[in-house]
Amino acid sequence: MLPARQPEEEEEVAAAPAVPYTYCSRPRALPARPKYRAAPAAAELEKEPVRYANLMYDRRVVRGNTYALQVLPVVCFYPSPLEIQRQREARKRALARKRTKEQMQPRTPEPVEGREHVHVQTELYLEEISDRIIEVDTECQTDAFLDRPPTPFFIPAKTGKDVATQIEEGELFDFDVEVKPILEVLIGKTVEQALLEVMEEEELAQLWAHQRAYAELRNAELAEVQRLEEQDRRYREEKERRKLQHMQMLQKQKETTEKIAARAFAQHYLADLIPSVFNNLRESGFFYDPIERDIETEFLPWLMTEVEETLERKVLGRTMLDSLIRTVVEKRLDAFSHKPLSYQTEAPAEESRPTDAAHQVAGETDAADQPVAEKEETDQPVPEEQPSRHISFQLEESDQAGTEDLETE
Amino acid sequence: MAHARISANLPPDIDPTKAPIAFGKRALPKLNEELRSPELLTQQRALMALCDLVHDPENVYQAIGVGFLDNLKTLLLHHDSTVRQKTTEILYIMAMHNVGRQGLIQSGMISALTELLDDPIDICRKNTHQIFEMMAKLHEGAVGILHAGLIPLLVFKLKTELDEIQELILDTLSNCLRVEASEALATGAITILKEKLKHSSAAIRSKAAWVLLEIGTHPEGKSMVCEEVIPVLVSLLEDTDPEVQASATGALMFATIKPQGRFSALGAEAIPPLLKLVAEETSKARLSAIKTLTMLAELPEGRKTLLDHTDTFQQCLNDPCEAVKRAAKIAISVIKWKP
Numbered sequence: 001m002l003p004a005r006q007p008e009e010e011e012e013v014a015a016a017p018a019v020p021y022t023y024c025s026r027p028r029a030l031p032a033r034p035k036y037r038a039a040p041a042a043a044e045l046e047k048e049p050v051r052y053a054n055l056m057y058d059r060r061v062v063r064g065n066t067y068a069l070q071v072l073p074v075v076c077f078y079p080s081p082l083e084i085q086r087q088r089e090a091r092k093r094a095l096a097r098k099r100t101k102e103q104m105q106p107r108t109p110e111p112v113e114g115r116e117h118v119h120v121q122t123e124l125y126l127e128e129i130s131d132r133i134i135e136v137d138t139e140c141q142t143d144a145f146l147d148r149p150p151t152p153f154f155i156p157a158k159t160g161k162d163v164a165t166q167i168e169e170g171e172l173f174d175f176d177v178e179v180k181p182i183l184e185v186l187i188g189k190t191v192e193q194a195l196l197e198v199m200e201e202e203e204l205a206q207l208w209a210h211q212r213a214y215a216e217l218r219n220a221e222l223a224e225v226q227r228l229e230e231q232d233r234r235y236r237e238e239k240e241r242r243k244l245q246h247m248q249m250l251q252k253q254k255e256t257t258e259k260i261a262a263r264a265f266a267q268h269y270l271a272d273l274i275p276s277v278f279n280n281l282r283e284s285g286f287f288y289d290p291i292e293r294d295i296e297t298e299f300l301p302w303l304m305t306e307v308e309e310t311l312e313r314k315v316l317g318r319t320m321l322d323s324l325i326r327t328v329v330e331k332r333l334d335a336f337s338h339k340p341l342s343y344q345t346e347a348p349a350e351e352s353r354p355t356d357a358a359h360q361v362a363g364e365t366d367a368a369d370q371p372v373a374e375k376e377e378t379d380q381p382v383p384e385e386q387p388s389r390h391i392s393f394q395l396e397e398s399d400q401a402g403t404e405d406l407e408t409e
Numbered sequence: 410m411a412h413a414r415i416s417a418n419l420p421p422d423i424d425p426t427k428a429p430i431a432f433g434k435r436a437l438p439k440l441n442e443e444l445r446s447p448e449l450l451t452q453q454r455a456l457m458a459l460c461d462l463v464h465d466p467e468n469v470y471q472a473i474g475v476g477f478l479d480n481l482k483t484l485l486l487h488h489d490s491t492v493r494q495k496t497t498e499i500l501y502i503m504a505m506h507n508v509g510r511q512g513l514i515q516s517g518m519i520s521a522l523t524e525l526l527d528d529p530i531d532i533c534r535k536n537t538h539q540i541f542e543m544m545a546k547l548h549e550g551a552v553g554i555l556h557a558g559l560i561p562l563l564v565f566k567l568k569t570e571l572d573e574i575q576e577l578i579l580d581t582l583s584n585c586l587r588v589e590a591s592e593a594l595a596t597g598a599i600t601i602l603k604e605k606l607k608h609s610s611a612a613i614r615s616k617a618a619w620v621l622l623e624i625g626t627h628p629e630g631k632s633m634v635c636e637e638v639i640p641v642l643v644s645l646l647e648d649t650d651p652e653v654q655a656s657a658t659g660a661l662m663f664a665t666i667k668p669q670g671r672f673s674a675l676g677a678e679a680i681p682p683l684l685k686l687v688a689e690e691t692s693k694a695r696l697s698a699i700k701t702l703t704m705l706a707e708l709p710e711g712r713k714t715l716l717d718h719t720d721t722f723q724q725c726l727n728d729p730c731e732a733v734k735r736a737a738k739i740a741i742s743v744i745k746w747k748p
Contacts, residue, residue: 212693216659217732220696222626223662224739227704230666 033060037145082138096127427461428454436462437475444480449489456484456495463502472503473512482521490530497525497536504543513540514549519557526562531571538577545584554585561596568601572610579605579616586623590630599624599633606641611650618645618656625663634660635670639677646682651693658686658697665704674705680714687721699725699736706744715744 032053055061111117281287423429428451431439440462443455459477462468472478484496500518503509513519518540525537541559544550554560563578570578586593598620605617621638624630642664645657661679664670679701686698699722705711722744725737 216655216693216696219622219626219659219662220700220732220736223666223697223700223704224736226626226663226666227700227707230668231707234668 030058030060033058036148039147424457426454427457430458430462434471437468437471437477441475441477441480444477444484449492452484452487453489453491453495456492456499460495460499460502463499466506466508469503469506469509473508478512478516478518482516482518485521485525490533493525493528493533494530494536497522497533497540501536501539501543504540507547510544510547510550513544514547514553519544519550519553519559523557523559523562526566531574534570535574535577538574538581541581542577542584545581548588551585551588554581555589555592558592560585560592564593564596564598564601567605572613575605576610576612576616579613579620583616583620583623586620586630587626590624590627593624594630594633599637603638603641606638606645611648611653614645614648615650615652615656618642618653618660621660622656622663625660625666631664631667631670634664635667635673639664639670639673639679643674643677643679643682646679646686654686655693655697658683658694658701662697662701662704665701668708671705671708671711674701675708675711680705680711684718684721687725695725695728696730696733696736699733699740703736703740703743706740712744712746719744 029052032051428440428443430436437459440455440459443451444459446452446455459472463472481496481500484492487493487496500513500522504513522537522540525533528534528537541554541563545554560582563582567575567578567582582593582598602617602621602624605613606621608614608617621634621642625634639661642657642661645653646661648654648657661674661683665674665679683698683702683705686694687702689695702711702715706715719741722737722741725740726734728734728737
């Protein structure tokens with residue numbers, strides 16, 4: 001029951017339920033007891049799998065009845081005299097027990113021929129059997145574990161004869177001959193390696209040169225591309241500028257033609273502007289002869305007013321006359337009303353009335369026509385009008401008859 | 410227990426600085442594990458062994474498959490200089506193979522390598538720049554470098570680094586700027602490159618001119634190049650080294666695409682040296698010179714001058730190279746064009 005093994009027990013009794021039962025030392029399976037001690041400097045890391053020996057064949061298990069004390073079984077090769085004595089005693093005891101057991105049997109076997117049973121008293125040899133066996137406590141302590149001593153060198157016994165030999169120079173091999181192939185290989189390999197390296201360097205240099213040439217080509221192409229791009233850009237800009245210029249030029253041209261056309265049209269339009277303007281002005285009376293004007297504005301109105309007055313006087317006279325005639329006629333009518341022949345005098349009075357009325361109308365319209373006649377006279381300036389007025393009146397009367405309709409409208 | 414060692418003396422052909430390599434397929438995974446070990450010596454030995462193994466392209470492929478790149482990324486920032494140096498060397502050898510380059514891009518190694526640009530050890534920096542140069546040759550690599558914002562850093566480094574590293578930086582820049590040039594222009598790369606054009610080393614001059622060429626392929630780059638650099642480039646046309654002449658001619662070719670570039674080139678009297686370059690039969694710069702003269706011929710003054718020299722172009726028509734013949738034909742047609 002090595003106390004060091006305690007922690008391992010718990011794993012092995014893992015299946016046991018948690019019972020409130022405590023062991024002083026828990027039951028566990030014991031590994032096999034090794035025959036030899038382990039070497040002191042053994043690899044602790046190398047743990048072999050634990051071998052469990054059969055319980056039945058384990059020397060540490062107590063055999064027999066457990067209600068009597070047991071003596072440790074003898075293990076050592078050289079038992080001490082004490083132990084020898086003990087063994088002897090144990091043997092004796094065993095024998096004694098066996099004998100008593102024989103005697104206990106009901107029948108002893110018949111003596112063999114030639115022998116006879118004799119009763120023997122074994123008082124002398126008897127020992128007191130007491131419950132308690134005299135026992136003496138002895139301690140035994142083995143020495144500290146000693147290492148297994150190393151096996152001594154096995155030096156076999158010397159047999160045979162001693163013989164010596166000596167290799168002289170030149171007997172094994174001829175150095176110069178033998179060394180040739182080795183040298184060849186060595187030098188060959190070295191030279192080959194060197195050649196390889198040189199070739200590799202050359203290849204590298206060629207690769208670099210190739211790369212460089214390619215880079216140059218690429219750069220040249222790139223430069224060409226960029227140059228063409230630049231060119232293209234310049235051309236395009238130039239084109240744009242020229243187009244712009246051309247557009248501007250065209251526009252200017254257009255404007256110029258329009259201007260010319262407008263100018264021509266305006267000239268043409270205004271060509272007879274001045275004559276027509278002058279005509280209009282002249283017609284509207286801006287250019288006037290001051291004397292004529294003067295005559296017209298002052299003289300003629302005075303003349304007309306005088307004529308009007310004269311005519312009015314005439315008309316007055318006529319109306320007076322008419323009224324006189326009328327009163328006369330009326331009086332006569334009244335006078336003749338008493339007579340049936342009165343209607344004959346009325347008929348000529350009635351005829352004279354319409355003719356007077358027509359005369360009156362003609363007289364009134366004459367006065368109104370004067371200003372119109374003045375206008376017509378502007379084109380034909382007639383300096384002396386007063387004397388010929390009477391004639392013109394008569395002339396105009398006939399005209400008036402034709403234009404009456406228009407004017408009454 | 411028996412040990413593998415038979416005797417206390419190591420066999421004569423084992424290198425104690427290298428980790429022993431397991432057999433066959435197990436070699437790389439085992440080295441991978443050793444790289445992660447906390448012990449410095451193990452890491453260094455594993456790195457040395459890996460460095461030898463990685464020269465074989467199959468091992469590169471397997472290494473990427475096993476997942477070396479993440480370990481190497483962490484090791485880049487190790488405090489020990491040997492570790493860093495070996496790691497960068499391994500990455501450089503891996504970058505020489507296409508598989509390696511792809512793997513490096515995918516695992517984002519470029520940003521991790523940015524930290525190493527300021528490393529105190531020269532070799533580490535040199536290896537880092539070599540890696541960048543290799544990566545820049547691939548288009549995705551160049552794009553990756555641009556995205557990681559490395560261009561301003563690299564341009565800045567041009568001022569301070571050693572000569573051979575400057576060459577590497579110039580190579581990287583030329584490959585990256587082919588893709589996009591705006592970042593570099595923003596950081597004033599042109600001024601720095603103008604200085605480099607006058608450097609004593611011919612290689613640096615030619616590479617600087619090459620970078621200017623790549624800048625000139627972009628329109629904004631062209632205007633900047635036109636402003637400042639054309640006179641210097643024209644002076645380089647008469648340089649003794651043919652490489653320098655070739656690169657300078659190429660740079661001029663792109664710079665003269667814009668009209669103002671053409672005027673400044675004419676002003677700097679670029680035509681006579683260019684004609685000389687065209688006349689030489691074996692010059693590398695022939696093609697570029699013909700192209701540049703074509704650009705200049707689009708200006709009226711240029712056309713006048715070149716009308717006298719059309720026989721040089723006629724000679725070029727006999728060149729074995731197809732591209733040169735074509736270029737000569739185009740040049741002649743441009744010269745003889747009447748508006």
